[in-house]
Amino acid sequence: MTGKNLAGPEADALDLGAVFRALADEHRRSVLTQLAADRGDNERGCNSFDLPISKQTQTHHFRVLREAGLIDEIDYGNRKGVRLRRADIEMRFPGLLALLEAEPPGDTDPR
Amino acid sequence: MTGKNLAGPEADALDLGAVFRALADEHRRSVLTQLAADRGDNERGCNSFDLPISKQTQTHHFRVLREAGLIDEIDYGNRKGVRLRRADIEMRFPGLLALLEAEPPGDTDPR
């Protein structure tokens, strides 16, 4: 039942460039905004984000977010959980999550 | 002598997605970090950033930064000035510039 945590960078190793690149994508930013909105930082299923893209692409986006150090991915084998690394992000980039929370949620930015 | 200011978005219209996309590039982030380091927000020449890229590419990057609303470009005809839009950025995205200032300057991130 207890899944294993997939590897991401240490809190000290978080790179601002990688974070900005991760947040440059609309879908990934949507995921992080939704995660940041929950002050309890509960683990969420990957299905709960209602992304209008295929599951292969979702896998790709969650991987990018994890490799940027923004989320933890917990692997249960046939499903996966996601949790925001709020403490690490706040320590390394204080105020970053506040910027995301302040954004209007339905802002489908017309690239 | 007084140049004309090239058009950028209004302060209210600054888009977080465009800002993240602009800051996702190492060279543009370097420019903004250097600008943010000067608390006096003095106008700087485009040549003063020591970017290891051709001038055509520099033109491209400064345009992206301006269209994201992060800098003003002042056109003098045969040269150009750049100024950080600190007040607008701070109003719309408080704390963003602090994140850049906190970064180690010589961080040549190995993409």
Added chain:
DNA sequence: CTTCAGGTACGACTTGAATCGTACCTGAAG
């Protein structure tokens, strides 16, 4: 006037990223 440095316009090339199709794996429920 000519020269020259700074900057732009346009096009071409190249790389990376987002997306999806197909196939396969994993664990839970029949």
Added chain:
DNA sequence: CTTCAGGTACGATTCAAGTCGTACCTGAAG
């Protein structure tokens, strides 16, 4: 066991972005 939904792996495609070569513009200095 089989079935099924969630997720991954791999490859292919498409598109945006970074880069530069060539040509041209602009204003200042001879």
